[in-house]
Amino acid sequence: MTNKNHLSEAFKQTKHQIVGHGRRDIQTLKEALKDIDGQQESDMYGTGKIIDDFQTKMARFLGKEAAVFFPSGTMAQQIALRIWCDRKGLKKVAYHPLCHLEIHEEDGLKELHHIEPILLADKNRVIQLEDVVGMKEEVSCLLLELPQREIGGQLPDYKTLVSISTYCREKGIKLHLDGARLFEVLPYYQKTAAEICELFDSVYVSFYKGIGGLAGAILAGDESFTNESKVWKRRHGGDLISLYPYIISADYYFEQRLHKMNQYYQESIELASLFNQCHSVSTIPSEPVSNMFHVHFDGSKEKVEAILIDIYQKTGIGLTGNLREVNKKESYYEVSIGDRYADVPKEELKKVFDVLDKSMRAIS
Amino acid sequence: MTNKNHLSEAFKQTKHQIVGHGRRDIQTLKEALKDIDGQQESDMYGTGKIIDDFQTKMARFLGKEAAVFFPSGTMAQQIALRIWCDRKGLKKVAYHPLCHLEIHEEDGLKELHHIEPILLADKNRVIQLEDVVGMKEEVSCLLLELPQREIGGQLPDYKTLVSISTYCREKGIKLHLDGARLFEVLPYYQKTAAEICELFDSVYVSFYKGIGGLAGAILAGDESFTNESKVWKRRHGGDLISLYPYIISADYYFEQRLHKMNQYYQESIELASLFNQCHSVSTIPSEPVSNMFHVHFDGSKEKVEAILIDIYQKTGIGLTGNLREVNKKESYYEVSIGDRYADVPKEELKKVFDVLDKSMRAIS
Missing domain, CATH: 3.40.640.10 (Type I PLP-dependent aspartate aminotransferase-like (Major domain))
Known part of the structure; x- marks a missing residue:
């Protein structure tokens, strides 16, 4: 198994994942359909x-x-x-x-x-x-x-x-x-x-x-x-x-989430700030302007992956399943805040950043 | 309302419709999804x-x-x-x-x-x-x-x-x-x-x-x-x-219907033969080679539509909602046999063709 798969597997096994809305599974469609009248025409x-x-x-x-x-x-x-x-x-x-x-x-x-x-x-x-x-x-x-x-x-x-x-x-x-x-x-x-x-x-x-x-x-x-x-x-x-499976789910989640965009945005600012307080870690933009930002590490993909896996195992909180190489000394990943961030206990999140800060200091 | 809409409306109101599998409605997807585990990944x-x-x-x-x-x-x-x-x-x-x-x-x-x-x-x-x-x-x-x-x-x-x-x-x-x-x-x-x-x-x-x-x-x-x-x-x-709404339904109905293709084919031959026994009505091919064929009428779209609407109202059986003009004296429609044909009582179907034969004689 490559390191990448290790990271992805370790991420999947965490109790809390701080990005996204949740797994892309078939329940996403089932939920959107549940109140739709089956007699409605395609x-x-x-x-x-x-x-x-x-x-x-x-x-x-x-x-x-x-x-x-x-x-x-x-x-x-x-x-x-x-x-x-x-x-x-x-x-x-x-x-x-x-x-x-x-x-x-x-x-x-x-x-x-x-x-x-x-x-x-x-x-x-x-x-x-x-x-x-x-x-x-x-x-x-x-x-x-x-x-x-x-x-x-x-x-x-x-x-x-x-x-x-x-x-x-x-x-x-x-x-x-x-x-x-x-x-x-x-x-x-x-x-x-x-x-x-x-x-x-x-x-x-x-x-x-x-x-x-x-x-x-x-x-x-x-x-x-x-x-x-x-x-x-x-x-x-x-x-x-028939495009209705996409139309129904687009409409359903538009109604569910449009009004939460400000919440995601504020959470994104909060999370970016936590990253920026860690040694050798920074975000682009430094203050997010949406629910998304990039996290940059002054550390190789390999070293940072090992640090992330360690964090996931210690805290049960997953940051990402996919780290990308910038060059031999730098790596990054993309954050998109969705429904899941609000479910992560703040006290436990603090632990993540304590470990991240210490681990990044140790490799620099 | 145009004649076309009249035909389509009259067709929708019949008790039995002899073509197709049924309405294209959202139940089609709901049924295909009902036994799928929501946890399955997209x-x-x-x-x-x-x-x-x-x-x-x-x-x-x-x-x-x-x-x-x-x-x-x-x-x-x-x-x-x-x-x-x-x-x-x-x-x-x-x-x-x-x-x-x-x-x-x-x-x-x-x-x-x-x-x-x-x-x-x-x-x-x-x-x-x-x-x-x-x-x-x-x-x-x-x-x-x-x-x-x-x-x-x-x-x-x-x-x-x-x-x-x-x-x-x-x-x-x-x-x-x-x-x-x-x-x-x-x-x-x-x-x-x-x-x-x-x-x-x-x-x-x-x-x-x-x-x-x-x-x-x-x-x-x-x-x-x-x-x-x-x-x-x-x-x-x-x-x-995600293409899974289409994949799941393709697989589900493939399993449901692949083995019925011979049934549809035989029913198609039977139905074409009934049409060919009517005055001024013929099918292409004269003996179908699949579940489909065309029904040709030696009669204008307008006249044949009036005949079909009359048949739907008298028998409660719908043949088609969509008749097309060949020229001022000929019209046709496409038949695709699916699940619904088997549900049409044969005795009542006989009435359809009795009326059709008489009505086509009357206009020729």
Whole structure:
């Protein structure tokens, strides 16, 4: 067994796990279905009450004219960018170097849509107005990801969003929001979803991050845009005869958890602060702006894994099952706060950080 | 209310409906989940026991090295053809003029993959060896759909399949099976799925036609092919974090209904014969080769709809909710036999055909 599997196994055996909502198991679906009338009709290839109602609800929530339910964000976002490129007749878009489309989608945007991305900003920081103004090439669309997941969930401030949006409108550049974790950043911005989304021409949100549903996404915009997206959805093979398992669970957990985003955010700040008090441990961002952040260790993956396993066994509290190597001397992992954090006894959590601090001192 | 809605409404209000398995409602999923342990873990982006087990089971059933679960056949088949085109370096394939990819997918094959289809055979008959031998252009892949759904579910005989397969192997043309209704034709061929599939290089099967699951498809072939298909599945946005609602229901209804395919086939022959005894009514094929066929009326859509509504009201038995116009004097609909046919009392069914015969005589 590799160290990684050791860590993952030790994590699974802890009594309390401080991240996430819980195991991704079939109970998640069973619970969402339990109060649903079995006689309710399935959606049929994108039509029917169950999908119409949810699309209407999300369009209103996001302040957009219309919304379309997609099986995945990968599909929804490629399609959004394709539509904007087709409208302008220019197959170029701009996004961050660590954009989901650039690093997690096997180059679908390039291979299926032949769209060329222009990478904006250094990979360790978010896109600023200067990056957009300084672009040397013309693009059809700029994608902003709020928060920028791969760098710990960092955010531009609201003023920057407004200035980028204003600039793009002046220049005829469409602005698309990768809002995979949009719900999670609303408490930081102190804005409604609609107030953020009005800065964007098109918006994607996900239902299996902070919301904790099964899978699925919404793509929203004006009606001509969403109608065109339905044609592409069929082309991609995403216009399933029945999407209701995802729609029902998205709606169920949206209702359960949307109002808890501020709680997760505050807990995230609290937890990051505990990490930052430990020797050779720091978080990115140093103060989180959502329910997520990265924990960086000045210690090799191997050494830190041994420390974490020891902590799990001593305290019964699990921090993560998956530590990643930065280089031979540094390692990190991603934190997403969900329902489980509130269940961890604070006194026992203190022990975790006492042991972590001592152990990190011992290896430095 | 249009006549169409009248027909659909009258159909819904009948006591017995002689086609299909029943309403597509949420109970379909609830039933499939009822004996599943809630603690069972979700699949994760194409990995995990729940998806591995089903893929292995289907690979064995189809006699192929490996199988991949897809959210839809639209996605699976475009990807299969793309892989074969890339291998040969030639973006041309051959298929029937009424192929699903040609008429139901908003040209995804062309728009996303830039593959050019060569249409083989007249649209009213299936592809024969001569059509393949007579092709004037080179292609990477030939797609055969068994049965050919849009012409009532017609089939080439087994000898023809063997001869086409042999020819394609000699000429270096990959042979792909659109087996959306493959399970349904096994009783006619008196072959196992593996015996049919060994004639093909790649195979797609669906789980929401005769099987009656929620959605989802399997693409099978050799391991290098299926591994490549997983990369394209991610590009298309089909590599969902959780596909288990479809996998569980596919497996559940596969077990429930695979062994009933011969029953559906025999019932289909019986029902077609009843139609063919009516004046101005005929079926395509005249003797079905699967659980499906088309019913053709020598009568306008409007007139036949009025007759059908009258029958539903007099007998409480519903034939179809959806009649299509061929031209001003002819109309037709598609029959798929499922679980419901067996529940229709034979005596009452006789009344349906008495009325139908008389009414069709009256309008001719």
